[in-house]
Amino acid sequence: MIEAEGLTKRYGETQALAGVDFAVPAGSILGVLGPNGAGKTTAVRILTTFATPDSGRATVAGHDVVTEAAEVRRHIGVAAQDATLDELLTGRQNLALIGELSRMSRSASKARATELLDRFELTFAADRIMKGYSGGMRRRLDLAASMMTRPPVLFLDEPTTGLDPSSRLRMWDVIRELVGDGVTLLLTTQYLDEADTLADKIIVIDHGTVIAQGTPRELKKASKGARLEVTLSAPHPDAVTALQQLVEGRVQVSEEGRVLDAAVDNSPGLATAVVRALDAAGVLVDNIEVRQPSLDDVFFSLTGHPAEVAEAPELEGASL
Amino acid sequence: MTTAVIPSVGTAPAKSHFRIGDRVADVWSLTRRNLIHISREPMQLSDVTIQPVLFTLLFIFVFGSGIPIPGGTYKDFALAGLLTLNLTTSVMGTAVGLSTDLHEGVIDRFRTLPMWRSAILVGRSIADVMSAALCVTIVALTGLAIGWRGSASIPSIVGGFALALFFSYSLSWVAACVGLNSKGPESAASFGFIVLFPLAFISNALVPTQHMPGWLQVIADWNPVSAVTAGARHLFGNPNPSATASAWPMQHPVEAALIWSVVILAVAAPLASYFFKRRTTE
Numbered sequence: 001m002i003e004a005e006g007l008t009k010r011y012g013e014t015q016a017l018a019g020v021d022f023a024v025p026a027g028s029i030l031g032v033l034g035p036n037g038a039g040k041t042t043a044v045r046i047l048t049t050f051a052t053p054d055s056g057r058a059t060v061a062g063h064d065v066v067t068e069a070a071e072v073r074r075h076i077g078v079a080a081q082d083a084t085l086d087e088l089l090t091g092r093q094n095l096a097l098i099g100e101l102s103r104m105s106r107s108a109s110k111a112r113a114t115e116l117l118d119r120f121e122l123t124f125a126a127d128r129i130m131k132g133y134s135g136g137m138r139r140r141l142d143l144a145a146s147m148m149t150r151p152p153v154l155f156l157d158e159p160t161t162g163l164d165p166s167s168r169l170r171m172w173d174v175i176r177e178l179v180g181d182g183v184t185l186l187l188t189t190q191y192l193d194e195a196d197t198l199a200d201k202i203i204v205i206d207h208g209t210v211i212a213q214g215t216p217r218e219l220k221k222a223s224k225g226a227r228l229e230v231t232l233s234a235p236h237p238d239a240v241t242a243l244q245q246l247v248e249g250r251v252q253v254s255e256e257g258r259v260l261d262a263a264v265d266n267s268p269g270l271a272t273a274v275v276r277a278l279d280a281a282g283v284l285v286d287n288i289e290v291r292q293p294s295l296d297d298v299f300f301s302l303t304g305h306p307a308e309v310a311e312a313p314e315l316e317g318a319s320l
Numbered sequence: 321m322t323t324a325v326i327p328s329v330g331t332a333p334a335k336s337h338f339r340i341g342d343r344v345a346d347v348w349s350l351t352r353r354n355l356i357h358i359s360r361e362p363m364q365l366s367d368v369t370i371q372p373v374l375f376t377l378l379f380i381f382v383f384g385s386g387i388p389i390p391g392g393t394y395k396d397f398a399l400a401g402l403l404t405l406n407l408t409t410s411v412m413g414t415a416v417g418l419s420t421d422l423h424e425g426v427i428d429r430f431r432t433l434p435m436w437r438s439a440i441l442v443g444r445s446i447a448d449v450m451s452a453a454l455c456v457t458i459v460a461l462t463g464l465a466i467g468w469r470g471s472a473s474i475p476s477i478v479g480g481f482a483l484a485l486f487f488s489y490s491l492s493w494v495a496a497c498v499g500l501n502s503k504g505p506e507s508a509a510s511f512g513f514i515v516l517f518p519l520a521f522i523s524n525a526l527v528p529t530q531h532m533p534g535w536l537q538v539i540a541d542w543n544p545v546s547a548v549t550a551g552a553r554h555l556f557g558n559p560n561p562s563a564t565a566s567a568w569p570m571q572h573p574v575e576a577a578l579i580w581s582v583v584i585l586a587v588a589a590p591l592a593s594y595f596f597k598r599r600t601t602e
Contacts, residue, residue: 048432049431052601070434073432073434076432078429084425084426084428084429085426086424086426087424088357088360101350102434145429
């Protein structure tokens with residue numbers, strides 16, 4: 001449904017994309033994961049006909065994004081990173097305008113707007129000016145706008161960046177529902193957990209190239225970035241020894257001796273094994289936590305460098 | 321893949337070949353959007369509603385008392401000038417509006433739609449003409465209320481207003497070029513003060529040019545604003561001291577105003593469309 005081959009794009013001095021290949025089969029979700037400036041937005045901009053690649057080619061819904069841009073536009077919905085609707089129109093007027101400009105009749109456009117406002121729980125604010133919308137409401141309205149024509153392919157560029165946790169969960173529900181409808185979806189994100197919950201397949205982009213790809217599970221396994229943190233009821237001399245065989249590398253002990261911290265792999269049942277081992281050694285445990293690898297951890301293990309690099313250039317280029 | 325294998329996804333909109341009706345519909349949708357903006361923030365319109373009333377009253381009663389006009393009153397002299405002045409400065413709205421749209425990413429959203437892209441520019445210019453027409457009406461009513469009268473025939477007077485409106489339409493495309501090249505709404509607004517105010521004031525709009533220093537008089541006589549103003553005065557049958565100036569545009573003000581407007585439009589409109597394409601292509 002979406003295919004990209006060897007896409008490259010340069011903005012001035014910045015090589016935003018340096019040869020990116022991927023494919024998204026119909027009805028599935030691809031998560032594009034990477035830090036700011038990795039090239040995610042550039043890839044989305046090329047696939048949605050905003051930008052033309054310097055080299056390489058891409059098709060969306062069977063149409064070339066450069067030579068058949070107009071056709072592509074009729075098959076896609078786009079929710080860009082910054083909500084891009086009209087602040088001075090109401091939610092309903094915004095959706096109706098998008099519908100009309102997408103060649104829907106005025107009445108069909110109005111009906112569809114009402115339906116989507118309802119579906120995205122925005123009916124209560126439908127006739128308010130968008131200026132007063134919260135971040136979560138804006139994103140939902142933006143997503144609704146991208147679905148006006150029921151496009152078979154949707155692009156969501158960081159749909160939850162900047163949202164509070166509850167809005168984020170709500171957004172996830174909405175996205176899951178979409179896939180239930182059979183929409184093919186490309187989703188960019190900076191959050192591993194987001195890609196993890198939503199995507200069928202993830203590609204990790206850094207410095208404009210794909211540095212890893214696979215299912216969320218495969219990726220996390222490869223990253224080995226999880227950390228175990230155990231809080232003891234009281235410092236115990238045998239605790240470190242009991243843990244050592246279950247973790248990778250050294251166990252670090254906090255100053256007062258109650259908190260133990262170590263890198264672990266993501267083997268199933270890890271927490272159970274830890275509790276059993278500590279219990280066998282007669283150690284009382286107050287709290288145990290296995291932190292999944294963060295994006296930084298994944299990045300560090302994949303690339304050997306921390307995630308936040310080259311933020312400004314891409315943003316600058318993208319807003320041209 | 322087709323929508324047939326995924327029943328709950330609707331078909332994409334029907335294949336559209338170029339149709340004039342679609343383009344008209346796009347333009348109308350976007351014109352309506354701009355009109356809704358105006359209704360939401362009526363203060364946006366202050367430069368075509370409150371400002372004309374204020375300027376007209378201030379200039380006529382404050383300046384008018386000190387400026388003798390050969391062959392008539394300052395009131396009758398100044399109305400055409402105030403008309404051009406207000407229309408000239410109001411095109412700033414076009415620059416600010418376009419710049420805001422680009423800045424806020426609304427145009428980015430439009431670009432992902434299968435619409436006629438130039439409708440964004442055309443829709444804006446139609447809304448601008450509507451607000452300029454409002455400005456013309458307000459200046460005319462204010463003038464009538466304080467005793468301004470034209471001495472020519474009604475069609476000729478209407479022609480005078482139309483001449484000024486046409487000029488402001490042409491100028492709004494220059495403003496569009498500025499808006500499309502500006503860094504943001506604020507810098508687009510500064511265009512008004514740096515370019516439009518001198519353009520409007522170094523002219524015969526508010527004072528006869530005869531007493532200006534020679535070099536300034538040359539600039540004023542060749543300023544398109546002067547041609548439009550003199551043309552409107554001529555068509556209104558109001559006092560027009562510029563008729564004694566020897567510069568060609570002052571001798572043929574209506575022709576000069578039309579030529580200026582057509583030339584500005586012919587240059588600025590294609591240029592705006594070029595800047596728009598450039599600004600929205602990566």
